[in-house]
Amino acid sequence: MPVVAVAGGTGKLGRAIVDALNATKQSTVLVLARESSELKEKEIGSKIVAVDYGNVANITEALNIHKVDVLISTVFSVQTNDAELALIEAADRASGKIRFITSSWGIPYTKSMGTRFGPAAHKAEAVAALEKTSLVFSSVHPGYFLDYFCMPKVKSYMDPVTTFIDIQNNIAAIPGSGDTPVVFTHTWDVAKFVAEYVNQPASEWEKDVFIIGDKITMNEFVAIAEEAKGVKFEIFHDSLDKLNKGEVTELPSHPAMYPYFPKTMLQSLFAAFGVFFDNGDFDFNPSKSLHDVFPHTKARTVKEVVNAAWKTE
Known part of the structure; x- marks a missing residue:
């Protein structure tokens, strides 16, 4: 082997x-x-x-x-x-x-x-x-890790970091318009595709390989979370001007991270990804993805993962 x-x-x-x-x-x-x-x-x-x-x-x-x-x-x-x-x-x-x-x-x-x-x-x-x-x-x-929106209720080895949508507290700070598609994939699904890919012969390896677990807009993501929890969220939209200053709207889950992730660093990091989201950098449209290479391997959608973590009975 x-x-x-x-x-x-x-x-x-x-x-x-x-x-x-x-x-x-x-x-x-x-x-x-x-x-x-x-x-x-x-x-x-x-x-x-x-x-x-x-x-x-x-x-x-x-x-x-x-x-x-x-x-x-x-x-x-x-x-x-x-x-x-x-x-x-x-x-x-x-x-x-x-x-x-x-x-x-x-x-x-x-x-x-x-x-x-x-x-x-x-x-x-x-x-x-x-x-x-x-x-x-x-x-x-694989785009943005879906794990960050479903911990700890859906198993993940990632550190708990709340970005853009604070589902636990029913509030969201959407970067830009929220209408630009973003690719989301859970790390468990990334891992499944990688485990398949490494067995491909070297001749079939490509320099850029894409995994598209799901692709939706941030506004659609919020709607899925609202439906799962059965409540309306308080929604803010952070303008590009604000994001370009390295600032984002503080969410209730953020202060708990400040002892190990200082506020200025966290704001700057989230603002950067907010710009990337709004610019379409996470909107992949490859001619081929690993889903085409391994059609038997499935990735969970945003709705599936959010419902698993947050859906009320």
């Missing part, structure tokens, strides 16, 4: 991908992490290989020892992209022909987007670095 390594696979999206890979029983799954843990290995059902993300030679050695065929990166840092770049260099140096999935997991980010959302520039930088290697690679674009 092929050996698939997931960097950052002990939590969040990486953990969901590890679970999905293990469920297929079509590959040997390893997790790359900063430290190993027997307890965590038992919990996730995969071997954890400790690596030093600041040491390319160390990562290369680990890839060679375990004969890794596919390396999936889910590492993320707001401040730096050093770990991702080290993984790319290590994979390129490795003795085997490793296929690489970048830690993009959103939209086709560009360097210019980095002025609003710093990691966008990092993600674009990683793709540019991959272009200079001999690696077969893909960036997977």
Whole structure:
């Protein structure tokens, strides 16, 4: 069986991908992490290989020892992209022909987007670095994670972050007009498609791969939430002028996040994504998506997930 390594696979999206890979029983799954843990290995059902993300030679050695065929990166840092770049260099140096999935997991980010959302520039930088290697690679674009609107009632490994629609408190702050379509996909569904994709031959890998769990406008999303809960929401619309200043309407769920996500940082981050939403950056129209490649694999719609989390009897 092929050996698939997931960097950052002990939590969040990486953990969901590890679970999905293990469920297929079509590959040997390893997790790359900063430290190993027997307890965590038992919990996730995969071997954890400790690596030093600041040491390319160390990562290369680990890839060679375990004969890794596919390396999936889910590492993320707001401040730096050093770990991702080290993984790319290590994979390129490795003795085997490793296929690489970048830690993009959103939209086709560009360097210019980095002025609003710093990691966008990092993600674009990683793709540019991959272009200079001999690696077969893909960036997977699933849009915005649907998890953020249904936790904790629908299982997710993601951190609980309330953006734009505070369903618990029946209030929404919609970026712009709210009429631009946005792609939403739950991480569990992203993971299922990725688990299928890694078994494709290298000749069928593409540099940009799209997953479209559902595509609706933010106004439609609010209507679904209202129907599920049987109440009308208080709705605000944040103008582009406001978003361009790095500001959004504060929702009741936001202050609880400030101790670990300061208000100015949170506002700036949400404002950036608000601009991306209104600009249509999350409105994918690819000629082919993984739904076409794997028609037997289904993703849940926004309505299905919202109803599972919030529908009243």
